[in-house]
Amino acid sequence: MAFDSGYRHLFSHAEMVRDLLCGFVHEAWVAQLDFASLEKVNGSYVTDDLKDRCDDVIWRVRWGESWLYVYLLLEFQSKVDRWMAVRMTAYTMLLYQDLIKSGQVKAGEPLPPVVPLVLYNGKPDWTAEQDVEALIASVPGGLERYRPRMRYLLIDEMRHGDAELGAMRNLVAALFRLEKSRSVEEIRSALGCLIDWLKAPEQASLRRAFTVMLGRVLLPRRVPGQSVPEMRDLQEVETMLAETVQEWTQQWEAKGLLQGRQEGRQEGEAAMLLRQLYRRFGMVPDWVGEKVSQADSQALEAWSLRILDAQSLDEIFATRM
Numbered sequence: 001m002a003f004d005s006g007y008r009h010l011f012s013h014a015e016m017v018r019d020l021l022c023g024f025v026h027e028a029w030v031a032q033l034d035f036a037s038l039e040k041v042n043g044s045y046v047t048d049d050l051k052d053r054c055d056d057v058i059w060r061v062r063w064g065e066s067w068l069y070v071y072l073l074l075e076f077q078s079k080v081d082r083w084m085a086v087r088m089t090a091y092t093m094l095l096y097q098d099l100i101k102s103g104q105v106k107a108g109e110p111l112p113p114v115v116p117l118v119l120y121n122g123k124p125d126w127t128a129e130q131d132v133e134a135l136i137a138s139v140p141g142g143l144e145r146y147r148p149r150m151r152y153l154l155i156d157e158m159r160h161g162d163a164e165l166g167a168m169r170n171l172v173a174a175l176f177r178l179e180k181s182r183s184v185e186e187i188r189s190a191l192g193c194l195i196d197w198l199k200a201p202e203q204a205s206l207r208r209a210f211t212v213m214l215g216r217v218l219l220p221r222r223v224p225g226q227s228v229p230e231m232r233d234l235q236e237v238e239t240m241l242a243e244t245v246q247e248w249t250q251q252w253e254a255k256g257l258l259q260g261r262q263e264g265r266q267e268g269e270a271a272m273l274l275r276q277l278y279r280r281f282g283m284v285p286d287w288v289g290e291k292v293s294q295a296d297s298q299a300l301e302a303w304s305l306r307i308l309d310a311q312s313l314d315e316i317f318a319t320r321m
Contacts, residue, residue, distance in 0.1 A: 006213040011057045013206045014038040016171055017070065023170040024155050029063065037062035058095065069114040071095060080124060085132040088116040089150040116152040121179055124294050126156050171197065178218055188241050195234050207234055269300045276307050288313060
């Protein structure tokens, strides 16, 4: 998708990876990294087993005398993926397998540490387990010792407030501000920071990456139906926004009002369905509330109709739509 490829392009720049780790990973090991050694790693090794993963972004950076690998899973989805821990474990093991096959890890040497990192920009709270061990049934009698343990690091973009992001001199914070923007003026504010921070000639490629993301991904989503001209630099984006600020602001306000009404109706439908479920079945498990809160109007309507005949929750939520 254009959105994912736009992010992959941005995070193919060392400055973005550095600011992501420094600004949003608050762990002691980050201070020990030599960011001057950041080096992008070819991720094509996954194509034999997981063909759709060949464009993920993998970096390595010196951590003392050793390398540390940072695996960025750039999947910006609106819904929580319960099995993310399984997937990240699989991708990490493929990376280790490649390091062994290619001879980058010599006989007798330990495998390098890997940080599987997931960037998430959905509205619902991330409720998926972050360690694969928590997804595996616990069996007494010694079997628990065979459960694998592998944890990924989650950066939840929407949980960072506007004031926090605005106070940071950080390229990733500016990106998150753009993503969370609700008006043309908010975009222009974040854009102004990027123009100020990315002046050096050697930053031309990163300026271009932000320009492409704004012109081909973010702005077309904000003003659907409007023609967004091809722009070559961030200054051109600023000029274009200054000329169209009044017209686009009116469109955003109208779109926001309509979206607010739609979301309000959907929240009401979800609340009504939960009340009906409580009345029919008594207390319901947590997964039901999570499923209802993330559903669209079509699913809510179908489930509410099934309440009339269903004898169990499983019958109501069975996938047959």
